[in-house]
Amino acid sequence: MEPCRLSAKDLACRRGERLLFTGLSLELGAGQALHVTGPNGTGKSSLIRIVAGLLRPFAGHVEHSGSMGLLDERLALDEHLPLGKALRFWEQVDSCSDPAMSLATMQIEDLLEVPVRYLSTGQRKRAAIARLLNGGRNIWLLDEPFNGLDTQACEALEALLALHCGGGGIALVASHQSFTMDGVKTLHLPEFEA
Amino acid sequence: MSTLGALLKRDLAAFLPGSTRGNSLLPLLFFLAVAMLYPFAIGPDAELLAATGGGVIWVAALLAAILPLDRLLAPDVENGFFDQWALRGIAEEMVVAVRLLAHWLSFGPFIILAAFPASALVGIDNETLHTVLLGLLAGTPGLAAIGIIIASVTVGLKGNAALSGLLTIPLAVPLLIFGAGSLSSGGEGGIALTGAISLVLVAIAPFAGGAAIRAAREG
Numbered sequence: 001m002e003p004c005r006l007s008a009k010d011l012a013c014r015r016g017e018r019l020l021f022t023g024l025s026l027e028l029g030a031g032q033a034l035h036v037t038g039p040n041g042t043g044k045s046s047l048i049r050i051v052a053g054l055l056r057p058f059a060g061h062v063e064h065s066g067s068m069g070l071l072d073e074r075l076a077l078d079e080h081l082p083l084g085k086a087l088r089f090w091e092q093v094d095s096c097s098d099p100a101m102s103l104a105t106m107q108i109e110d111l112l113e114v115p116v117r118y119l120s121t122g123q124r125k126r127a128a129i130a131r132l133l134n135g136g137r138n139i140w141l142l143d144e145p146f147n148g149l150d151t152q153a154c155e156a157l158e159a160l161l162a163l164h165c166g167g168g169g170i171a172l173v174a175s176h177q178s179f180t181m182d183g184v185k186t187l188h189l190p191e192f193e194a
Numbered sequence: 195m196s197t198l199g200a201l202l203k204r205d206l207a208a209f210l211p212g213s214t215r216g217n218s219l220l221p222l223l224f225f226l227a228v229a230m231l232y233p234f235a236i237g238p239d240a241e242l243l244a245a246t247g248g249g250v251i252w253v254a255a256l257l258a259a260i261l262p263l264d265r266l267l268a269p270d271v272e273n274g275f276f277d278q279w280a281l282r283g284i285a286e287e288m289v290v291a292v293r294l295l296a297h298w299l300s301f302g303p304f305i306i307l308a309a310f311p312a313s314a315l316v317g318i319d320n321e322t323l324h325t326v327l328l329g330l331l332a333g334t335p336g337l338a339a340i341g342i343i344i345a346s347v348t349v350g351l352k353g354n355a356a357l358s359g360l361l362t363i364p365l366a367v368p369l370l371i372f373g374a375g376s377l378s379s380g381g382e383g384g385i386a387l388t389g390a391i392s393l394v395l396v397a398i399a400p401f402a403g404g405a406a407i408r409a410a411r412e413g
Contacts, residue, residue, distance in 0.1 A: 054277055054411055070281050074274025078208070092200035093282065135282075 003030040004066025004138040006051070006170050011060035012194075013046045019058070019194035020046060026187065033161060033171040033181060038189030044174035047189070048072065048143045051172060066170070069137030071145055075128055077116045083127055084112030087134070094135045102133035105156060121148035129157060140164060140171040146179060154179070197284060198292065205296035209262070211304060221258040221301045222308055228254035229312035240317055247316030248326045248377040252370055254312070255305050255330060259337040260362050264355035266297060266345040267407070276407055286404035290342060294399050298338035306330050325377055328385050333373040336392030339399035340365045346403035350410040 005028070012022040020043035028034055036044050049055040051062050052070050077086040091099045103109045106126040111119065119127065125148045132140065140161075146154050158179050161171050165183075173179070211219045232250045233243055267290075270276055279289055306327060313323045344361045348354035368391050376384025 052277070052281060054280060056412060068281050070277060072274065072277075074272070074277070076274040076278045078204075079273070089200060089204050090278075093197050093279075093284075095196060 003168060004064070004170055005029055006062075006064045006066075006139055006172065008051060008062045009060050011047070011050060011062070012058040013043050013050060013055075014058040015043070015046060021189055021192035022059070022194045024060070024187075024189075024192045028170045028172070030168040030170065031165050033165050033173065033184045035179070035181075035184050035186045036172065036174040036189060037176065037186060039176070042189040042193070044176075044189060045072070045143050048141050048172065048174050052141050064139060066138030067136075068139045068141060069132050069135045070141045070143075071128055071132045072143035073147070075116070075124055077124075077127060077131070079117040080115060082113050083108065083116055083119065086116050087112075087127065087131060090131050091134055096134040096136065099130075099134050102130040105133065105160070106130045106153070107156075122150055122153060125149055126153055129160070133160070138169050140169060140173075142171065142173045142175070144175050144177075145173060146175055146177045197282075198288070201284075201289060201292045202296065205293055206299065209296050209300035211300065221261045222304050224261055225254045225258040225305055225308055226312060226315075228257065229308075229315045232316055243317045244319060244322070247313065247318040248322050249374045250316055251309055251312050251318075251326055252329070252333075252374040255309075255334065256337060256363075256366050256370060258305060259301055259334070259341055260359045262297070262300070263341050263345045263348075263358040263362070266341060267293065267403070268345065268349050268354060271349050271407060271410065276411070286407045287400040290346065290403035290407070291400040294338055294342045294396065294403075297342060298335050302330075302334035302338060305334060322377060325381075325385070329373040329376050329388055332385050332389035332392055333369050334392075336369045336388070336395045337366060339392070339395035340369075342399045343395075343402045343406075346406035346410075349407060 007027045009025050011024040013020045024047070026034060036047060038044055046055060050057045052068060053062070077083070078089070087099065106129050108123065108126050108130060111123060116124070125145070129145070145157060149157065158181055161173070161181055165171055211222060229251060236243060276286060276289070280286070309323070309326055309330060313326065318326070340362055344358045344365070348358045348361070351357065369388055372384045372387040372391065376388065
């Protein structure tokens with residue numbers, strides 16, 4: 001597998017009449033992580049969606065090699081189904097052969113029979129992280145991944161991030177919360193405000 | 195291939211009657227309810243009923259096809275399913291094509307079956323029933339395609355249920371003219387035209403739907 005890479009040049013993002021940021025460039029190679037910080041409304045989520053290719057940038061372009069996985073506030077799990085069944089759909093789509101590991105890591109094995117709509121905020125987040133893990137993607141795009149997680153789950157996610165980048169993956173984490181990780185770079189979005 | 199299978203399985207589980215989402219029997223019951231109410235409204239004039247009954251079955255089929263529109267695509271867009279598919283390189287067109295098949299399977303065959311009891315309720319004869327059945331077979335895929343197109347166009351709108359119903363009706367007029375029109379002309383010409391319109395609609399629906407969902411993402 002060729003090493004994954006993520007680069008963006010001179011990105012600008014416009015939402016409605018407002019230019020959120022401009023002249024933003026980033027360059028991430030295998031094993032690197034970037035923490036995007038900034039107050040609400042500075043464009044953290046928009047940046048993630050632009051990098052994911054879901055939103056067209058107002059200017060600039062994004063290049064990447066390697067598969068991308070997205071984790072945002074939207075769960076993409078069927079609310080009326082038991083969690084196990086809802087996750088199984090993505091396991092089939094991602095051809096994941098061993099989902100048990102990630103379920104154990106996120107401690108959601110006991111919740112598999114519970115319909116998704118009855119899960120708490122933190123439990124939903126953990127399920128979404130399990131889906132991300134099962135996807136086996138090279139480039140992780142995480143939008144506020146620590147929201148709603150308890151201390152223990154936060155530490156688990158930090159460990160997962162370290163493991164992911166240690167294995168040659170890339171992580172782009174947009175979060176107003178700080179987290180500990182060796183070698184993580186920080187990008188403060190307000191510095192690119194127009 | 196496994197992706198297609200997984201998509202179709204999920205869609206069928208969500209839309210077929212008796213599925214976990216619960217209200218999937220409604221279009222069928224609605225269809226029968228219209229057929230049942232019609233004789234009450236018109237009165238016991240057997241001749242009049244037999245003359246107009248076939249057309250009523252068509253209108254009932256159209257209304258039944260409109261019912262599930264608001265939950266056809268919008269929930270999956272809101273829940274981020276389409277974003278996740280896009281990141282995996284699964285084209286919106288493919289998802290929409292699979293959804294179109296599942297949507298038709300969820301009401302088409304059942305409405306064709308329900309046309310038997312409905313024909314008894316409105317009192318049409320066997321020959322007319324034959325024309326109605328063939329017409330529904332040719333027309334319901336088109337109704338499903340119109341439904342998918344409208345559902346994808348209204349995907350980002352709040353309270354889209356009423357609006358999508360309203361938008362569907364004018365688009366369905368050609369199907370209704372030729373489909374129900376085949377009853378009075380007694381003929382294959384109308385059914386063939388209904389089938390042709392259906393085929394065109396089915397062919398463009400995945401592309402129109404895919405484009406509409408991508409456009410809604412930019413908003």
